[in-house]
Amino acid sequence: MLMRLNSNRWIVRVMACAAIACAACSQDVAPPAIEGVSPGHQASVRADAPVTVDFSEPMDRERTEGAFSLTSSEGMVAGSFRWENDDRRLVFLPELPLANGRYYTVRVTTAARDRAGNALTVEYLSSFLVGDDLAPPEVVSISPENLTRAFPLDGVIRIEFSEPMDRMSVERGVRFTPSIPGTFVWTSDTVVEYRPFAPLVFATDYQITISTACTDLAGNGLLATVESFFTAGDEFERPRITSIVDMSSGTDLAEHGSFHEYNGISHAASLQVRFSEPVDRASFRDALSLSPSAEHQVEWNDASDGCTISFPRGLVSLQRYELRVNRTLRDTAGNEMAEVFVVYAVIDAETSRPPAVAGVWFMDAPLADEVADDYYNDLGVEFSSDSTYQFRVAFDRDVDRVSVHDGLFCSFVNGEQDDTSAIVRSYRWDAALPYSVLTVTLGSIEGGNLYLLEFKGGENGIRGVTGVPMAATRRYFFKFNADD
Numbered sequence: 001m002l003m004r005l006n007s008n009r010w011i012v013r014v015m016a017c018a019a020i021a022c023a024a025c026s027q028d029v030a031p032p033a034i035e036g037v038s039p040g041h042q043a044s045v046r047a048d049a050p051v052t053v054d055f056s057e058p059m060d061r062e063r064t065e066g067a068f069s070l071t072s073s074e075g076m077v078a079g080s081f082r083w084e085n086d087d088r089r090l091v092f093l094p095e096l097p098l099a100n101g102r103y104y105t106v107r108v109t110t111a112a113r114d115r116a117g118n119a120l121t122v123e124y125l126s127s128f129l130v131g132d133d134l135a136p137p138e139v140v141s142i143s144p145e146n147l148t149r150a151f152p153l154d155g156v157i158r159i160e161f162s163e164p165m166d167r168m169s170v171e172r173g174v175r176f177t178p179s180i181p182g183t184f185v186w187t188s189d190t191v192v193e194y195r196p197f198a199p200l201v202f203a204t205d206y207q208i209t210i211s212t213a214c215t216d217l218a219g220n221g222l223l224a225t226v227e228s229f230f231t232a233g234d235e236f237e238r239p240r241i242t243s244i245v246d247m248s249s250g251t252d253l254a255e256h257g258s259f260h261e262y263n264g265i266s267h268a269a270s271l272q273v274r275f276s277e278p279v280d281r282a283s284f285r286d287a288l289s290l291s292p293s294a295e296h297q298v299e300w301n302d303a304s305d306g307c308t309i310s311f312p313r314g315l316v317s318l319q320r321y322e323l324r325v326n327r328t329l330r331d332t333a334g335n336e337m338a339e340v341f342v343v344y345a346v347i348d349a350e351t352s353r354p355p356a357v358a359g360v361w362f363m364d365a366p367l368a369d370e371v372a373d374d375y376y377n378d379l380g381v382e383f384s385s386d387s388t389y390q391f392r393v394a395f396d397r398d399v400d401r402v403s404v405h406d407g408l409f410c411s412f413v414n415g416e417q418d419d420t421s422a423i424v425r426s427y428r429w430d431a432a433l434p435y436s437v438l439t440v441t442l443g444s445i446e447g448g449n450l451y452l453l454e455f456k457g458g459e460n461g462i463r464g465v466t467g468v469p470m471a472a473t474r475r476y477f478f479k480f481n482a483d484d
Contacts, residue, residue: 028116032057037106039128047097047130047219051106058087060113067111067120068092072104087115100131100219133218138162139210139226140190148230153199153334155232159210164189166215173213176206200232202334238338239331240276244323246345247272247308253323253343261344267317267352267468269345271309278304280330287329287337291322304332315347317354317468355464357455357474358394367391367453367476376477382447383483388425390441391453398435401427403463407456407470410442413477415449422451435465447482 033056039045051070061083070077070092077098082091098104108124143158144151159174170192171184182196200206210226244253248266281300284307290296294315300307315321325341360367367377379389393408410422423443430437445451455462457470 028114029118030057031118031121032059032112032114034108034120034124037124037126039106041126041128043128044132045128045130046132047100049098049130051092051094053090053092053106053108053124054085055088055090055112055114058115059090060115060117061087063111063113064090064108067109069107070094070104071107072099072102074099074102077104098130101129101134102131103127103129131218131220133216134220135163136220136223137165137214137216139222142208142210142226142228144228144230146228146230148228150234150236151200151230151232152234153202153232154196155200157194157196157208159192159194159208161190161214161216163216165192166217166219167192169213169215169221173211175209175211177209178204178206180206202233203236204232206230206232233335234333236333236335237277237331238335239279239329240337241273241325241341242276243272243274244343245272246270249349253345254341258340258342259344261320261346263346264349265315265345265347265352266349267315267347268466269311269315269347271323272306273309274306275331276305278332280304280332280334281307283328283330284325287326289324289326291324292316292319294321314467315352317347317352318471319347321345321347351466352468353397353464354457354468354471355399355462356396356470358396360394360453360476361392362389362478367478370475370477376450376479379478379480381483382445382480384445386443387445388441388443389445389480390439392439393437393455395436398465400463400465400467401429401435403461403469404438407460407462408440409452409454409456411452411454413450413452415446415479416482417446417449420444420446420449445480447480450477450479452477 034053035056036054038052039049053068055064061081065081068081068090070079077094079092079094082093083089084091105125105127108120110120110123112120138161140160140162141158144155159170161170167186174194176194180194180196180200181198182194185193185195187193206229208228208230210222212221212223212225215221241254243255245251246253246262246265247270248268249264251262251264253262253271281304285298288298288309294311295313297310297312298307299310321344323343323345325337327337327340329337357369362377362379405427408424410424412418412421422445425441425443428439428441429435430439442453453476455470455474457472457474459469461469461473463469
């Protein structure tokens with residue numbers, strides 16, 4: 001019995017050891033393996049493609065995610081993970097789309113573990129390329145072309161690319177120097193126009209820069225920056241004054257160029273100005289000046305290459321005027337005159353000379369005016385019974401009779417009979433010289449009194465038949481002695 005009992009215990013022990021050995025034989029000690037990775041090594045994929053890694057068995061998520069990385073030349077790619085197929089497939093989802101034309105590297109280190117804690121025996125490494133369009137775009141044409149010298153001031157800038165472009169990248173990547181305020185207008189996926197808000201500045205050099213930041217729809221940028229230089233302006237011929245003709249005399253004030261003086265110009269002159277080409281009317285208005293100033297009007301022909309300057313109130317007789325046209329005169333393209341234009345006009349035409357009192361006589365004896373040595377003209381003893389006397393007046397040219405009647409005065413200055421005042425009784429014009437010689441009868445002239453015979457000059461004074469007034473007032477003092 002004892003032997004059998006011991007034998008049974010031995011059998012139990014043997015069976016227990018066998019059970020322990022079988023349990024050890026069923027434990028997972030095999031390392032996991034990577035069965036596939038997408039994208040495959042050296043594959044080309046879209047920018048939104050996920051990255052997946054298939055393992056041979058369920059994996060420890062935390063450790064395996066820590067062993068995974070996706071990198072490029074810009075560094076680590078951020079993203080999130082998703083597990084599928086009972087933790088046999090790891091899916092990596094990048095936060096942002098991958099960059100077109102860039103290589104990415106997938107790495108799974110031996111830190112990856114299965115659920116039993118077994119590690120990968122070999123690190124995994126592969127690379128793939130993002131994008132199926134890897135060809136960079138090109139600039140097919142630019143208007144204006146490089147080194148254009150005559151681009152219209154109101155022109156539209158046009159750029160054509162070889163393929164459809166990312167519009168925002170182009171609008172950010174195109175620059176103008178100096179700045180040109182305006183707006184982009186796309187006429188197709190490959191052609192964009194830049195339309196300035198205002199005309200370009202004449203004779204200004206501009207630069208168009210199209211940078212490598214301009215990309216196509218796949219994200220490919222230009223291989224190199226493209227530049228175009230141009231000058232704004234249709235033409236560069238400077239305007240000239242070809243003639244300034246005084247219509248009253250036919251004198252061309254531009255015949256001898258600048259800084260020449262011309263005589264014989266009429267007070268009623270109108271100047272016909274001609275230019276070598278159409279000019280900007282406002283610039284002529286600002287460039288024109290007269291010294292001394294004179295009220296004037298400018299009327300243009302339809303072509304804007306000529307105008308007429310008129311003077312509604314006339315020019316001042318014997319005055320020397322400076323007519324100046326500054327360089328700011330521009331043609332319609334914006335070119336300024338090469339140099340200032342200055343001429344001088346003397347208003348001394350025969351018809352523009354002012355009339356003057358040639359002489360005043362009493363009883364065929366000439367009277368001296370106020371500038372003579374004698375203060376007054378002593379006309380002897382009074383002899384008229386009715387206190388009237390006749391004086392003969394001569395002008396050096398024809399005069400306007402009405403202006404003489406309004407501008408001739410006789411007045412009492414001082415004397416014994418201060419209660420009397422001289423008057424002009426009548427005018428009689430010589431029939432042989434109707435506009436220049438007259439006989440004037442003065443009344444209420446008393447002996448012992450001093451009188452003033454006055455011929456008014458100036459703007460409202462006695463005028464010639466052409467409207468030119470006497471330059472200055474002439475005065476003659478006279479006196480009759482009382483008949484005691």
